[in-house]
Amino acid sequence: MTAIAVSTTINGDDVEYLCQPDETLLDVLRNRLGLMGTKEGCGTGDCGACSTIMDGRVVCSCLVLGAEAQGRSIETIEGMAQGAELHPLQRKFIEHAALQCGICTPGFLIAAKALLEEKPDPTEEEIRFWLAGNLCRCTGYDKIVRAVQDAAREMRGEAA
Amino acid sequence: MSFDATHQKEQFKSVGTRPLRPDGVDKVTGRARYGADFNMPGQLVARVLRSPHAHARIVKIDTTRAEAVKGVKAVVTADDLPDLTNGDAALFAILDNCMARTKALYDGHAVAAVAAIDEKAAKQALKLIDVEYEVLPHVVDVDAAMAPDAPVLNDAIFTEGVTPKPDTASNVANRSEFGHGDVEAGFEAADFIVERSYKTGQTHQGYIEPHACVASCNPDGTAELWVCTQGHFVYRQNCADLLGLEVSKLRVTSSEIGGGFGGKTHVWAEPVALALSRKAGRPVKLVMSREEVFRASGPTSATSIDVKIGARKDGRITAATATLRYTSGPYPDMWAELGAMTSFACYDLENVKTVGFEVVVNRPKVAAYRAPSAPMAAFAVESAVDELAHKIGMDAVAFRIKNAAKEGTKSSYGPVYGPIGIGPTLEAAKAHPHMSAPLRENQGRGMACGFWFNFGGQTCTDLNINADGTVTLAVGTVDVGGSRASLSLIAAEELGIEYQDVKAVVADTATLGYNDMTDGSRGTFSSSMATISAARNAVEIMRQRAALMWDIPVEDIYWEDGHAKAAGSKYGNLAPLSVKDIAAESGNTGGPIAGHSELVADGAGVSFATHICDVEVDPETGSTRIVRYTVIQDAGKAVHPSYVEGQYQGGAAQGIGWALNEEYIYGDDGRLQNPGFLDYRIPVCSDLPMIDTQILEIPNPNHPYGVRGVGETSIVPPLAAIANAVSNAAGVRMSHIPMSPPRILAALKDAKG
Numbered sequence: 001m002t003a004i005a006v007s008t009t010i011n012g013d014d015v016e017y018l019c020q021p022d023e024t025l026l027d028v029l030r031n032r033l034g035l036m037g038t039k040e041g042c043g044t045g046d047c048g049a050c051s052t053i054m055d056g057r058v059v060c061s062c063l064v065l066g067a068e069a070q071g072r073s074i075e076t077i078e079g080m081a082q083g084a085e086l087h088p089l090q091r092k093f094i095e096h097a098a099l100q101c102g103i104c105t106p107g108f109l110i111a112a113k114a115l116l117e118e119k120p121d122p123t124e125e126e127i128r129f130w131l132a133g134n135l136c137r138c139t140g141y142d143k144i145v146r147a148v149q150d151a152a153r154e155m156r157g158e159a160a
Numbered sequence: 161m162s163f164d165a166t167h168q169k170e171q172f173k174s175v176g177t178r179p180l181r182p183d184g185v186d187k188v189t190g191r192a193r194y195g196a197d198f199n200m201p202g203q204l205v206a207r208v209l210r211s212p213h214a215h216a217r218i219v220k221i222d223t224t225r226a227e228a229v230k231g232v233k234a235v236v237t238a239d240d241l242p243d244l245t246n247g248d249a250a251l252f253a254i255l256d257n258c259m260a261r262t263k264a265l266y267d268g269h270a271v272a273a274v275a276a277i278d279e280k281a282a283k284q285a286l287k288l289i290d291v292e293y294e295v296l297p298h299v300v301d302v303d304a305a306m307a308p309d310a311p312v313l314n315d316a317i318f319t320e321g322v323t324p325k326p327d328t329a330s331n332v333a334n335r336s337e338f339g340h341g342d343v344e345a346g347f348e349a350a351d352f353i354v355e356r357s358y359k360t361g362q363t364h365q366g367y368i369e370p371h372a373c374v375a376s377c378n379p380d381g382t383a384e385l386w387v388c389t390q391g392h393f394v395y396r397q398n399c400a401d402l403l404g405l406e407v408s409k410l411r412v413t414s415s416e417i418g419g420g421f422g423g424k425t426h427v428w429a430e431p432v433a434l435a436l437s438r439k440a441g442r443p444v445k446l447v448m449s450r451e452e453v454f455r456a457s458g459p460t461s462a463t464s465i466d467v468k469i470g471a472r473k474d475g476r477i478t479a480a481t482a483t484l485r486y487t488s489g490p491y492p493d494m495w496a497e498l499g500a501m502t503s504f505a506c507y508d509l510e511n512v513k514t515v516g517f518e519v520v521v522n523r524p525k526v527a528a529y530r531a532p533s534a535p536m537a538a539f540a541v542e543s544a545v546d547e548l549a550h551k552i553g554m555d556a557v558a559f560r561i562k563n564a565a566k567e568g569t570k571s572s573y574g575p576v577y578g579p580i581g582i583g584p585t586l587e588a589a590k591a592h593p594h595m596s597a598p599l600r601e602n603q604g605r606g607m608a609c610g611f612w613f614n615f616g617g618q619t620c621t622d623l624n625i626n627a628d629g630t631v632t633l634a635v636g637t638v639d640v641g642g643s644r645a646s647l648s649l650i651a652a653e654e655l656g657i658e659y660q661d662v663k664a665v666v667a668d669t670a671t672l673g674y675n676d677m678t679d680g681s682r683g684t685f686s687s688s689m690a691t692i693s694a695a696r697n698a699v700e701i702m703r704q705r706a707a708l709m710w711d712i713p714v715e716d717i718y719w720e721d722g723h724a725k726a727a728g729s730k731y732g733n734l735a736p737l738s739v740k741d742i743a744a745e746s747g748n749t750g751g752p753i754a755g756h757s758e759l760v761a762d763g764a765g766v767s768f769a770t771h772i773c774d775v776e777v778d779p780e781t782g783s784t785r786i787v788r789y790t791v792i793q794d795a796g797k798a799v800h801p802s803y804v805e806g807q808y809q810g811g812a813a814q815g816i817g818w819a820l821n822e823e824y825i826y827g828d829d830g831r832l833q834n835p836g837f838l839d840y841r842i843p844v845c846s847d848l849p850m851i852d853t854q855i856l857e858i859p860n861p862n863h864p865y866g867v868r869g870v871g872e873t874s875i876v877p878p879l880a881a882i883a884n885a886v887s888n889a890a891g892v893r894m895s896h897i898p899m900s901p902p903r904i905l906a907a908l909k910d911a912k913g
Contacts, residue, residue, distance in 0.1 A: 036190070036193070036196075039196075039369070039418070040447075041368040041370070041418075042450040042836065043450060044450065078189070080188075090188040093188050094181065099184070101367070102416065103367075104418075128846040131846075132844040135837060136845075139809060139810050140813030140843075140851050141843075141848055143805075143806060143809070
């Protein structure tokens, strides 16, 4: 197989890479670009650990080909904080103890960010269904939902 | 200096607060490095070939064609992992599980492995390994495996624990028995008896991070292993034993761990990765796929359990028995024994007897899963207890309170209890607003209790006072859920300094003495004991340094609120010296200041919980929804309450999945049909409500701060609590876990007649 040349945008930066036609975006991120904050939990689109945002939409990067990123804009966990300043969701996840082992955390943060960009004031039910594609085995989701609610409040400018 | 571990401390400054965890930023920015997030120069990619048969003799393996694939650097089989186990059956089981030797014993059993320059070459090579199998009859069901005509997995297994010793081999590896009193007489005295049989399916721990490691064997006999594990010292010992390495020459570094729950307590593929590295002469990265995780790691036992309980009209239990049959995969362990020990641990019983049978089957080797073996036993016993309470006409909570174990009770498994939390959790449940909240149509409420022993074990900790007075704490228990935060709190408390001035790290096997793994809810319990001990040793040194600085006898110096203080009026003018003051002078008073501790953390306090659960059962689909859930559990002393709550909630969620949906499904061919998260569905966010928690603190008398383990007990009550709730909601008593929609529909249909 011949490698494909891809030009794309990742976390706002222009990026070019070569990848195999059957190579997933997840493998490109992790193995070619060193962006290992995106995790692989299943490789079949069932766990959401590899969630990334592609042109504003949450995707499982294990179900996207590296070649499909051509001309797109990709956001990963590495781009979520603005320099030294954490995104409110990142801060709230730490404050609410919304992570235990933390392997699912990058995927949850990416998915929750996309939720709050689309729906700044989600109900608990909306949060739970939006995040239903992200598996967490440690927390029982309680503290994750509370962290998202609290981050949403802060981002809307409301007092906690 | 001997360490006094008795409970003394009642007032706390740091312990019990909720500071931010030290590894939080790394984990929310993607910087934390897990098993698969590490690379070495010249690293190869490993893949494992697995048996497609549940039971087969391996007649021949020919790797010639695979070795010829361009880019393949090594192919290994059992021949490359010679048997060095020297008669150690448990170690041999680990070896044989890592790489099948003469027989493949389950679908997914490893038979060969490849290391190549990339995944493509490795996968191609796997297809070219020629394995000739002689397929044998298989058995996966626990009751079927005990039948006289069952295919026998291992003709060297003769049931242990029975007299006389059987003269024919069987799948029943051992029989264990616990109890006291005269159960026959007890049943004679009963006015009511409930006798039932139960089954539970096999579940997986379901950690989101697949097993992953990077192994590097050097030509000089040294080796390194980077791995996600609950116990890197145990992995070092296992790997050194299986590969014939000197322990000191194998350095194991535990990565951040993406969940384990017991599933990462013994080696799976790590010895294979080391063998590949040794053969190829290059580092090797081995990451399991999710399908491999399901087929060849974990899981828990499938069980079949009979329970009989009798009680008088006044609600006092007169006798209780249980017979528990647990699968262990192809290799015997102690799963049935643990089930037999835990069954009736919540109750004060005059006459009790439990018998466990450990049964080998053609399923993956069972690993611990959070309070291993206890949830299934509790499902059976707590279901029967509930039914008996109904039969007598007593409230389910009141019936349990009447029979609850207390301080001084001789437990069903032998020891006499000290101060314990079963009574208080039941009283708290009785008083909880959840118990009296209204229910809607098709809803029902259930409750159940649970027990876990908690373990202590070998522990080693280093506490270094840095020149600026901050503290580095090196522990050897892997942090699975926030223990670096809790142990930093402990060090801050004991030294009398700020939490922010302590940084806890998990040290690798070359930089700290041996530690048992993080299991048995021991992480915070045992490492906090070692941390307190290390801190006390450091305080001793700081008192000596203060004596030198002041030029007064050390006996006249005491330690209080993070300061060395001079005792008595004669030194009245001496301003107390802080840790920072003493540390700043350490170069002039004898050099670096550190406290070390090596101990066996005895006295882990037993743990009890009571759960309350409301469910709604859809009579048309048989689907069950959890409407409300409350966990009440004794923590001894909650060091970091947020992470204690997290353990309670996480265990409850796992129990909910186990109760309602999770199950290994085997085809007639003995192959696992649902090795993925789509078909083995664990609870997702939209399946669950908030999970309320109530932390009780009944101090453990054997820990300076009263700490008990908190990690495991929370998975014990949910199966029965939900089954009891389903029974109250739908009027059918479910005896088979998981209570999936088809099973509930069938039960509803049967009930209608």
